[in-house]
Amino acid sequence: MAEPELSGDSLIRPEVRLRQYLYVGKEYPNYQPGNWFFHKYYEEGRVQSIKNIVESKNPLVAIDLIKKAFESKLVQNPETLIFALAVCARQTENERLRQAAYDTVKKICVTPQDFILFVKFASQIAKSAPEPKHGWGGGWRRAVNDWYLSKDPLDLAKCVTRYRGRYGWTHKDIVKLSHPKTDDIAKKAVLKYVLFGLKEAKKEFGDKPEAKEVIQYIEQVEEFKHCEDEILAGRLLELYNLTLDHIPGHLLKCKEVWNSLIPAMNITMLLKNLQRMHNYGVLEQAGAAVDKVVDEICNQEKLANEKIHPALVLITIKNYEKSGRPLSYEKQKARKTKIRSVIIPPKPTRKIVEALYKTLEYSFNSLEPTGLKYMITIDMNKAMQGSPAWRCGNLSSAEAGCLIALCLLRSEVNVTVAVFKKFSVHEVYLNKNASLGQIVKKMKQTPTGDVNLEKPMIWAAEKKKQFDVFINVVDVVDKRFGNEVRTDNPRKAIKEYRSKMGLKNAKLVTCAMATAQMVPHSDDNESILTICGFDENVPKIIEAFARSLF
Incomplete structure (x- = not known):
């Protein structure tokens, strides 16, 4: 289904629409996992709100919003921050905003890959303008040079050797365009290496004591790489x-x-590369690497410092137990028709699986409370139990819903868990100290009924129960019963609940776990978030929404 276009006269203020873009990649509250580059989330037309803000009395509010979103540490796809910053930097209507954007590059683009991505976006925007520009202004050169030259010489050497290039751009390309100048001998040596290689850098700076440390470091990296x-x-x-x-x-x-x-490696990187190492044969059943991995991922201090979320651990477990990610449609078709054979990775190592489940339990300790009151209602019918979550094919929709519930139970004081039943909802009493497996088992034993997304709000209003956030976890949101479309109206229900209970900030999150299909949305409703599918970012997206960050 084609995505709806938001006009500049949308009833939602442009500041709100920009915040929504920064957190979910769209100027309305709907989150979908997937490759946002492939689905063209980073095109200038996606952030019309910036154009509206530029025309307002305070255009610099756009930079303030980008900074606040960055500082929240709840933006799960930081590329949106970088793209919005690039849009601000390359717009031509307001000079103050452009300079403020360039001044912010160093703060937002912390890593080399983020910095290179900013350069890519800035170039892309300039070339796609009505009057394409291929040159680079003084503001861009100043920002780029400041990013490079503000670093210590050794840090600069580490940046340019660790990431030679990304996104079709290299440090060499950028340095040739920006012409950074410095009196620091060591930095000059690093820039010489970027442009002409180690041999020329040693020829000019090899006998300079100030450049000894960086030259030696670059030599070590080159020795390793060759x-x-x-x-x-x-x-x-x-x-x-x-x-x-x-x-x-x-x-x-x-x-x-x-x-x-x-x-x-940090634990996040270990988890994301676990299957890769396994496929390479590194994680043999009795190998030394297995013990190293177990020690690292079960290190509770590291888990706490990195704030590893249970969603990432659970998805890693499910993918690893199934020997990798779900087969793509093409691979499934090839296997069924026997056109070609598909290489099956070796079976998972039991010791690592056991360690991962321990890691999952430890990771709940890193959750941070919001102090809000939640009601989560999960559809536990057979379709939910049997259908995989969209974009997370080794995890069932029901398991994903139960994980969200358990995360809330472990971190919050006031959480009500329920399931849909025939005429209302059925409250389920769960032990917050139970394992995820125990939670799923108990939820499967509860009675189920027709899904009606209004039911939780109506039930809460009748019981006079106060909730800040309602979360409905279902398979799809446009399910048809026979030839009739479901007639529930959750938007009306949350509005009536807010009015009846005097809770003007009450919110509704609808998680459609098994579908990628867009749902009709109202541009003037900031209190409803729709999520299609599931990935490790979903619980954090819900948290950011609950905290009214977008």
Whole structure:
């Protein structure tokens, strides 16, 4: 279904629409997992709100909103922040806003890949303008040079060696366009390396004491990247404290390299690369790498410091237990018709699976309370139990709903869990200390009935129960019964609940777990969030919405 266009005279203020874009990638409250680059979330037409803000009395509010969203640490796709910043930087209507955007680049674009992405977006916007521009102004050069030259020489060397390029751009491309100038000998040596390579950098700065440290570091990285010996490469990686991003293609399948890398990776990176390591044969049943992985992912101090969310751990478990991500449609078709064989990864290592379930339990301790009152109502019919969550094919829709419920139970004081029944809802009393498996088992035993998205609000109003956030977890939101479309009206129900209970900020979240289809939405309703599918970001998206951040 084609996505609706929001006009500039939308009833929602442009500041609100910009916040919505920053958190969910759209100027209305609807979140869908997936590849936002592929689905063209980063086109200037997606953020008409910035154009409206530019025309207002206080155009700098756009930068303030981007900064606040960044500081919230609840934006799950930071590319939206970078794109919105690039739009502000490349617009031509307000000079103050453009300069403020360039001044903010260093704050928002913390990592080299974020910085390169900003350059890509800025170039893309300039070339797609009605009057395309291929040059770069003084503001852009100043921002770029400040990003490079504000770093310590060794940090600069680490940036340019760790990420040579991303998104079709390299540091060499950017430096050639921006012409950074500095009196710092060590920084000059790094820039020389970027433009002309190690040989020329050593030729000009090899005898300069000030450049000794950075030249030595760059030599170490180059030695590692050109190493052909697997055992030596593993030793060099440990010796020089290098990262996954330094590993060249010809070393990516080397067991010794991964063995050395495991203790250097944070837990998030470990979880996201677990199946990759397993497929490379690194995680053999009795190998040393298995013990290293177990020690790392079960480190409760690291889990707390990184604030690993249970959703990421659970998705990792389900994918790992099924030996990787779900097969794509093409692969399924090929397997059924026997056109080609599909390589099946080795079976998961039991010790790692057991450790992952411990990690899941530990991760609940990192959840932070919002102090709000929640009611979550989950459809537990057979379709929910059997259908995979969209974009998360190894997790059932019911399991995803139960995970959201358990996260709330573990972190919040006031949470009511219910299921839909024939004429109302059925409240379910759950032990917050129970495991996810126990929660799912008990929820499956509860009575079920027809889904009506109004029921939780009507029930709460009748019982005079106060809730700040209602969450409905269902399979789809436009289900048909026979030839009739479901006639419930949750928008009307939440409005009436707010009025009856005197809770003007009460919100409704509808999670349609098994569908990618857009649902009709009202541009003037800021109190309803719709989520299609599930991924590790969904609980944090709900949290940000509950906290009224968008």
